[in-house]
Amino acid sequence: MVVFAIASVTSRMILRSVVYLLFVLCAIAGFYFLIDYNYLAAIQLTVYAGGIIVLFIFSVLLIHHIESKLEVASLGRRILVGLASLVGAGLTLSVIWAHPFTVAENSARSTEVRDIGTGMLSYGDGGYILPFEVISILLLAAMIGAIIVAKGTRLTIKD
Amino acid sequence: MDFTYTILIPLIPLAVFLILGINALKIKENVAGIVGVAGLLTSTILSYYTAFQYFFKVGKVDGVYQTFVEQTRWMNFTDTLHIDMGVLIDPISVMMLVVVSTISLMVHLYSRGYMHGDQGFTRFFAYLSLFSFSMYGLVLATNLFQIYIFWELVGVSSFLLIGYYYTKPSAVAASKKAFIVTRFADFGFLMGILMIGYYTGTFDFMSLNNPTALQDLTSPIMQHAGITFMGFSVITTALVLIFVGGAGKSAMFPLHIWLPDAMEGPTPVSALIHAATMVVAGVYLVARLFPMFYFVEGGIALEVVAYVGGFSSLIAAVIALTQHDIKRVLAFSTMSQIGYMMMALGISGYGDVEGLGFTASMFHLFTHAMFKALLFLGAGSVIHAVHSNVLQDMGGLRKYMPITNITFLIAALAIAGVPPFAGFFSKDEILAAAYESNQLLFWVEWVVAGLTAFYMFRLYFGIFWGKDTVYKHAPHESPLSMTLPLMFLAVISAIAGFVPFSQFISPDLVGYTTHIHMNIAAMSVGVGVLGIAIAWIMYKKESDIADRVSSAFGFLYQWTFKKFYIDELYLFITREIIFKRIAQPFAWFDKKVVDGTMNLIGNSTVDASKKIKGLQSGKVQDYAFAFVSGVVIIVMVFIYFMN
Amino acid sequence: MILGVSIYEILTVTTLLFFIGIYGFITRKNLISILLSVELILNAVAINFVVINKYLYPDMLQGVYFSVFIIAVAAAETALAISIIINLYRLVTSVEVKATETMKF
Numbered sequence: 008m009v010v011f012a013i014a015s016v017t018s019r020m021i022l023r024s025v026v027y028l029l030f031v032l033c034a035i036a037g038f039y040f041l042i043d044y045n046y047l048a049a050i051q052l053t054v055y056a057g058g059i060i061v062l063f064i065f066s067v068l069l070i071h072h073i074e075s076k077l078e079v080a081s082l083g084r085r086i087l088v089g090l091a092s093l094v095g096a097g098l099t100l101s102v103i104w105a106h107p108f109t110v111a112e113n114s115a116r117s118t119e120v121r122d123i124g125t126g127m128l129s130y131g132d133g134g135y136i137l138p139f140e141v142i143s144i145l146l147l148a149a150m151i152g153a154i155i156v157a158k159g160t161r162l163t164i165k166d
Numbered sequence: 167m168d169f170t171y172t173i174l175i176p177l178i179p180l181a182v183f184l185i186l187g188i189n190a191l192k193i194k195e196n197v198a199g200i201v202g203v204a205g206l207l208t209s210t211i212l213s214y215y216t217a218f219q220y221f222f223k224v225g226k227v228d229g230v231y232q233t234f235v236e237q238t239r240w241m242n243f244t245d246t247l248h249i250d251m252g253v254l255i256d257p258i259s260v261m262m263l264v265v266v267s268t269i270s271l272m273v274h275l276y277s278r279g280y281m282h283g284d285q286g287f288t289r290f291f292a293y294l295s296l297f298s299f300s301m302y303g304l305v306l307a308t309n310l311f312q313i314y315i316f317w318e319l320v321g322v323s324s325f326l327l328i329g330y331y332y333t334k335p336s337a338v339a340a341s342k343k344a345f346i347v348t349r350f351a352d353f354g355f356l357m358g359i360l361m362i363g364y365y366t367g368t369f370d371f372m373s374l375n376n377p378t379a380l381q382d383l384t385s386p387i388m389q390h391a392g393i394t395f396m397g398f399s400v401i402t403t404a405l406v407l408i409f410v411g412g413a414g415k416s417a418m419f420p421l422h423i424w425l426p427d428a429m430e431g432p433t434p435v436s437a438l439i440h441a442a443t444m445v446v447a448g449v450y451l452v453a454r455l456f457p458m459f460y461f462v463e464g465g466i467a468l469e470v471v472a473y474v475g476g477f478s479s480l481i482a483a484v485i486a487l488t489q490h491d492i493k494r495v496l497a498f499s500t501m502s503q504i505g506y507m508m509m510a511l512g513i514s515g516y517g518d519v520e521g522l523g524f525t526a527s528m529f530h531l532f533t534h535a536m537f538k539a540l541l542f543l544g545a546g547s548v549i550h551a552v553h554s555n556v557l558q559d560m561g562g563l564r565k566y567m568p569i570t571n572i573t574f575l576i577a578a579l580a581i582a583g584v585p586p587f588a589g590f591f592s593k594d595e596i597l598a599a600a601y602e603s604n605q606l607l608f609w610v611e612w613v614v615a616g617l618t619a620f621y622m623f624r625l626y627f628g629i630f631w632g633k634d635t636v637y638k639h640a641p642h643e644s645p646l647s648m649t650l651p652l653m654f655l656a657v658i659s660a661i662a663g664f665v666p667f668s669q670f671i672s673p674d675l676v677g678y679t680t681h682i683h684m685n686i687a688a689m690s691v692g693v694g695v696l697g698i699a700i701a702w703i704m705y706k707k708e709s710d711i712a713d714r715v716s717s718a719f720g721f722l723y724q725w726t727f728k729k730f731y732i733d734e735l736y737l738f739i740t741r742e743i744i745f746k747r748i749a750q751p752f753a754w755f756d757k758k759v760v761d762g763t764m765n766l767i768g769n770s771t772v773d774a775s776k777k778i779k780g781l782q783s784g785k786v787q788d789y790a791f792a793f794v795s796g797v798v799i800i801v802m803v804f805i806y807f808m809n
Numbered sequence: 810m811i812l813g814v815s816i817y818e819i820l821t822v823t824t825l826l827f828f829i830g831i832y833g834f835i836t837r838k839n840l841i842s843i844l845l846s847v848e849l850i851l852n853a854v855a856i857n858f859v860v861i862n863k864y865l866y867p868d869m870l871q872g873v874y875f876s877v878f879i880i881a882v883a884a885a886e887t888a889l890a891i892s893i894i895i896n897l898y899r900l901v902t903s904v905e906v907k908a909t910e911t912m913k914f
Contacts, residue, residue, distance in 0.1 A: 009825050012849055016833030021841060028845050031826075035852055042863050047873055054880050059848065059887050066891045067841060070898050080836045088791060088835045095798045096828040102805065103820050110816060110864050118870065126870050127877075135874050142881050149885035156892040784910040787843075791835045 008034040019076045025063045032056045046120045169234045169255045172216055175209045175263065176302035179295040182206075186292035195287045199278040202291035206274050206298060210267035213260075220260045221670055231257050231675040235372060237308045246367055254308040254371060257671045258453055258528060262305040265535045266443050268658075270298045272651035273438040276543050279647030280434055280550060290330060294438070297323035301443050305450065309369040310359045313451065317355070317415065320447060321348050324439050328431040340427035347424040351414020358407030365400050375457040377674065405459055405467035409452060409474075416448030417501045418508065419478040423733055425501055429493040433546030436493060441500050441542050442535035449507045449531055456524060456673050460516050472512020476607045479505025481730070483617040487624075488716070488727040491555045492545050495625050496538070499581070502614060503534050509611065510596045513603040514673065521673040522680065523603070526595035529667040533588035536662060537580040540655040544574040547648055548629055551641035557625070561708075562634040566641045569649045571630050573656040578626045580659045582619035583694040590691070591663035591682075597690050598683045615690055619697030624705050633708035816864045823860070826853035840894050840904045844887060851883045 008031055015027035032055045039048035079085070127135045182205035186198055193201075226232070237252025274294060281287050300319035307313035322345075329341030363369050410421075417425040428440050439445070452459060452471055459468045479502040486498035507527045514523025547570045552560055564571045580589035593615060600608040643649065669677040704711045716723045725731065826849055833846030855876040862872025894904060901908045 008822060009829070012826050012829045015849070016829055016837070016842075016846060021839065024842055024845055028848060031849065032852065035856060038856065039859065042859060044859060044863070044873060047859065047876055050877060050880055054884050055848075055852075059884055062888060062891055063841065063845070066895060069895065070841070070904050077837075077839050077842070080838060085836055088832055091791070091795050091798065092828040092832040095794065095831070096824055098798060098802060098805075099824050099828075100821060103824065104817060108816050108865060111867055118873070123870060123873060127874065138874070138878055142878055145882065146885050149889050153888050153892040156889070156896050784912045785906065786909070787835045787906065790831075794831055794835070 008038075017079075019079065021067050021077060022064070025060060025067060028063075029056060029060045032060070044118065046118075046123055169216065169220075169253065170236050171212065172253045172255060172263075172306065173236070175212050175216070175267075176299050176306065178205050178209050178212075179298040179302065183292050183295040183299060186288050186295065190286075190288045190292060193288050195282070198288040198291045199274075202295055203271070203274045203278065205295060206267070206271050209298065209302070210271045213263040213267040216255070217260050217264050220255060221257075226677075231670075231677075233372065233675075235308055243363075247363055247369070249311040249369065250309055251312055252308040253306040255306075257675065258450070259305050261528060261532060261671060262450060263302070265532055266298070266301050266305060269438055269442040269535055269539045270294070270301075272539065272543070272655055273434045276437070276546070276648050276651045277432075277434040279645045280546055281432065286330065290327075290432070293323060293326045293330070294434075297327065297439060297444075301447075304447060307371075309371055310362065310374075311369050313454070314352075314355060314359055317352065317411070317447065320444050321345060321352070321415070324348075324428070324444055327435040327439060328428050330431055330435065334430070336427075337430040340424070340430040344424040344428050347421055348414045351411050351421050354407040354414075355411020358404040358409075358411065361400060361404035361407070365404070371454060375455065377457055377461070399463050401458070401462045402467050405455065405462065406470055408455065409448075409467065409471055412448030412451040413474060414448070415451075416445050416504050416508070417478075418448070418474050418505065419481055420732065422478065422482070422501055423736055426494045426497045426729070429491070429497050433493070433542060433549060436497070437539045437542035437546065440497065441538040445500060445504055446507070446531050446535065449504060449511065449527065452508065452511050453524065453528060456511065456514070457516075459511075460514075460673070468512050468514075470512075472509050472604065472607060475505045475508025475510075475512055476610050477505070479503070479509065479614050480610055483614045483621070485726055485729050486621045487617065488723060490557050492548070492557055492560075492625060492629065493542075493555055495557075495621060496541055496545060499541075499618065499622065500538055502618060503530070503538070503581070506593070506596055506611065506614070507531055507534070509607055510599060513600055513607060515603070517674050517676075519678055519680070521678075522595060522668070523599035524673040525668045525671050525680070526592060526599050528671045530592035530596055532667070533580065533592045533659070533662050536655055537577040537587075537589060537659040540573060540577040540652060540659060541581070543648070543652055543655070544570050544577065547644045547652065548574075550644060550648070552637065553639075557628045560629045560635060561632040562630070563641060564630040567630075567643045569643060569652065573649075573652040574626060574630070576656045576659055578622045581622050582698060583615055583690050584698075585687075585691065586660075586663060588659050588661070588663040590687075594682060594687050594690055595680060598686050601683075601686055612689060612693060616693035616697045619694040620701050623698045623701035627701055627705035631706050816860065819860045820857070823853045823856045826850075826856075838906050840897075840906060840909075843906070844890055844894075848883065848887065851879060855879045 011027050011030045011034065015024045015031060018024045018027060032051065036048045036051040036056065039045075039051055080088075127139055130136055182202055186193060186201060234255040235252060237250040237254075240249045240251045242248045274291070277290065277294065281290055284290070297320065300316050300323050304313055304316035304320055307316060325341045325345040328344055329338050331337045359369065362374070366374065368374065412418075414421040425440060425445070429436055431439075459465065459471065482498045482502035482505060486495050486502065489495045489498065507530050510523045510527035510530065512523070514527070515521055547567065548560065548563060549555055551563070551567060554560070576587065580587035583590045583593040585591075597608060597611060597615070600611055666679070668680045672678060704715070728734075830846045830849035830853060833849065834843055837843050837846065858872040858875045858879070860872075862869065866872075897908070898904055
C-alpha cells in the first residue's frame with residue numbers, strides 16, 4: 008500500500024498517478040476484507056475504486072495532454088516538505104507506539120449486513136438515522152452544485 | 167491705591183493689533199488710521215492719568231515713592247521659583263509710560279499722513295499697535311522673565327517694522343540683521359536671568375532690588391555675591407550678561423551694527439522705535455536693576471556700563487560727522503545719546519544728591535525721546551518732500567517748508583544743549599554728575615557734546631540752508647497730519663527742561679532738589695556754541711571748505727565714513743569662521759548622520775515588510791504547509807514540554 | 810481482528826499513508842494531483858476508524874458507520890472539485906496551481 012501511495016504521489020505522469028491510486032484503493036478494500044467488514048469493502052470498491060477513479064480518469068482525459076510530463080516542485084521545497092512530513096510521522100508514531108492499546112479478545116464474530124442496516128436506520132441509542140438523512144441532502148446539494156458549476160455562464164436569464 | 171486699571175494700557179493696543187491684523191485686507195485706510203489712533207489715544211490718556219495720580223496724588227508716603235505691584239502667578243519652575251505677570255508702578259515706569267504713549271501717539275498721527283496711499287497701511291498700523299503693546303508690557307514688567315518676554319516681543323515688532331517694505335532686499339537684510347544681533351545679545355540676557363534666578367531664588371524686581379537686602383551681607387543675594395567665577399562674583403557676571411542684552415537692544419559698541427541699517431524702515435518707525443522707545447529699553451533695564459548694579463561687589467558691573475556707554479557715544483559721534491544719509495546721521499546720533507544715558511547711569515551714586523547720574527540719565531531719556539522723535543519726523547517730512555535720503559540732494563528747503571524748518575531747528579538746538587531748550591538741562595545734569603565722579607568720562611562727554619552740536623547743525627544747514635538746489639518737483643510743506651505732531655513735540659522740547667525731574671525720579675525713591683552748576687553749564691554751552699559756529703562757517707553757505715577739510719584728513723575720513731569697517735569685520739567673522747568652520751560640519755552631521763539614521767530606519771522597515779509580505783503568497787499549498795507544521799509543533803510542545 | 814497482525818502495525822501504515830498524502834498535497838503542482846493526495850488522506854482516516862473499531866471495541870459498529878459516511882462525503886467532494894477544476898480550465902486554459910494564486914499581497 009505504502010509503496011503504491013508513494014508512487015502515486017511522486018509520479019511524473021498524471022494517468023500513472025491515478026492508476027497507482029486505484030491500486031492503493033484496491034489494497035484498502037482487500038484490507039477491509041481481511042478484517043471481515045465485507046460490506047465496507049464492497050462499498051469501498053464500488054464507490055471509490057469504481058466511481059471516483061472513473062471520474063478522475065474522465066477529467067484527466069478532458070483536460071490534459073496525457074503524454075506530457077508534469078512539473079514537480081523545486082528540490083528545496085520537496086526536501087523541506089519531506090522533512091516536515093517525516094517529523095510529523097515520527098511524532099505520531101512515537102505517540103502511538105508509546106500508548107498501551109488494550110486489544111479486546113473477540114469471539115471472531117463476523118458482522119452481518121443486517122446489523123449494519125438496522126443500526127443505520129434505527130431511532131434509538133446508537134442509531135444513525137440523522138446522519139443518514141443529512142448525507143442524502145449533502146449528496147443532493149453536491150449534485151445541484153456540480154450541475155450549476157458545469158453549466159457555466161448560460162445560467163443567466165435572458166431578457 | 168488701586169492701580170489695576172493700568173493693565174488696560176498695554177491691552178488696548180493689543181486688541182487694536184488683533185483687530186487690524188486679522189482683518190488687514192478688509193479694513194480700509196481711513197478706518198485703520200482712526201482705529202489705531204483711537205486705541206493709542208485711550209492708552210495715552212490712561213498713562214497721563216496714571217502719572218498724574220502717581221506723582222501728584224498718591225504716590226508718595228512720607229516723601230518716599232511707593233512701588234505698587236499687581237501680579238498673578240503664571241508658571242512655576244519649582245516650589246519657590248516662579249514667573250509672574252503683572253504691572254509694577256514706580257517712578258521710572260510711570261515716566262516711561264508717559265514717554266512711550268506720547269511718542270507713539272505722535273507717530274500714529276504722523277503715519278496717517280506719511281503712509282497715506284501705501285498698500286500695507288493697515289498692516290503698518292497693526293504692527294505699530296503690536297509694538298506699543300510690547301513696549302508697555304516691557305515698561306510695566308514686574309520681574310526679569312516678564313521683561314524678557316516683552317523684550318523679545320519688542321524685537322519681533324522691530325523686525326516686522328524694519329522689514330515693512332518686504333520687497334526691498336536691503337530692507338529684508340536689515341531686519342534680519344537687527345533681529346539676529348539683538349537675539350544674540352538676548353542670549354547673554356537669558357543667561358544672566360537664569361543665573362540670577364538660580365542663585366538668588368527669585369526673579370521678582372521687588373525682592374531683588376530691596377536695598378536693605380542688598381546692603382545686608384547675609385541676605386541670599388549678597389551671600390551668592392561671594393561665590394566667585396573667574397575672579398568675579400556670580401551675581402556680577404550675571405549683571406554684566408544682563409547688560410550685554412541691554413547693550414544689544416540699545417546699540418552699544420560692539421553690538422551697534424544693526425541700528426544704521428534699521429533705517430531701511432519707514433521714517434515713523436525710525437522715530438518710534440529706533441530713537442525714542444525701543445533703543446532706550448536697555449537703559450531702562452539697567453535703571454530698573456540699578457540697586458543691584460550699585461550694591462553688588464561695590465558696583466563693578468556699573469563701571470562696565472559707564473565705560474561701554476562712554477566709548478559708544480564717542481565712536482558714534484565721530485562716525486556721524488561724515489555720513490551722507492540724513493537718517494544714518496540721526497541713527498548714530500541716537501547711539502551717541504544713548505551712550506550718554508548709559509554712562510550717566512554708570513557713574514551714578516545712590517542716595518540723595520549722589521543719585522544725580524541716575525536722575526540725569528532718566529531725564530535725558532525723556533527729553534531725548536522728544537527731540538529725537540521730532541528730528542526723525544522732521545527728516546521724514548523732508549524725505550517725503552524731496553524723495554531722497556541723501557544730504558547732497560537737499561538744500562535751501564527753508565523757503566519751501568517753514569514749519570519743518572522751525573521745528574527741526576528747535577530740536578537741533580535742544581540736542582546741542584543750548585538753553586533754554588530741554589537738552590541743555592538734561593545734558594548739564596549728566597555732565598555735572600560725571601564731573602563729580604569720573605573726570606576721564608567727563609572730558610570724553612564734553613568732546614562728544616561739541617561733536618554733537620557740529621554734526622547736528624551740519625545736517626540742519628545742509629538741508630535747510632546751504633546750496634539752493636533746483637528740485638524736479640517743487641517740494642511743498644507736509645499736510646497737517648504730519649506737521650501737527652512736529653509742532654507738539656517742538657513745544658515739549660522747548661519747555662520740558664523746566665520740569666523739576668529730581669523731585670520725581672531718584673534711585674532711592676526719595677525726591678531731592680538740584681541746581682545748575684554754573685561752571686559746568688558754561689563749559690557745555692560753550693562747546694555747543696563752538697560746534698554750531700564751525701558748522702555755520704562750513705555749511706551755511708555753499709562752499710568747498712567741507713571738501714578741503716575732509717580731504718585733509720585723508721584716510722581718517724575714509725575710515726570714519728566706512729563706520730570703521732566694523733560691518734566688514736563682522737561679515738568676515740561670520741562667513742569665514744562661523745559658517746565655514748563651525749556651521750558646515752554641523753550641517754554635514756545633520757544631513758548625513760541624523761537624517762541618515764532616520765532614513766535607515768524607514769528603509770529597513772520597508773525592506774522587512776517586503777520580506778514578510780511573502781507570507782501572503784496566495785498559494786494554498788503554502789498555507790497548508792504552514793497549517794501542518796503548526797499542528798506538528800503544537801503537538802510536540804504539548805507532549806514534551808507541558809508534562 | 811487479523812491473526813498475527815497487531816494494531817500497532819496497522820496504525821503505522823495508516824499514519825504513513827496520511828503523511829504521504831500531506832506531502833503530495835503540498836508538493837504537487839497540478840490541481841488533479843492535489844485531489845489525488847486528498848483522497849489518500851481521507852482513505853487513511855477511514856482505515857483508522859475501522860481498525861480501532863475492530864481491535865478495541867468489537868461489539869460496536871460506530872467505526873463502520875463513520876467510514877461509510879467518510880466515503881460518501883469524499884465522493885461528493887471529489888465530484889464537485891472536478892467540476893470546479895473543469896470550470897477553471899474553461900477560463901484559463903491551465904490546471905496548474907500557478908493560475909490560482911491571485912489572492913496575494
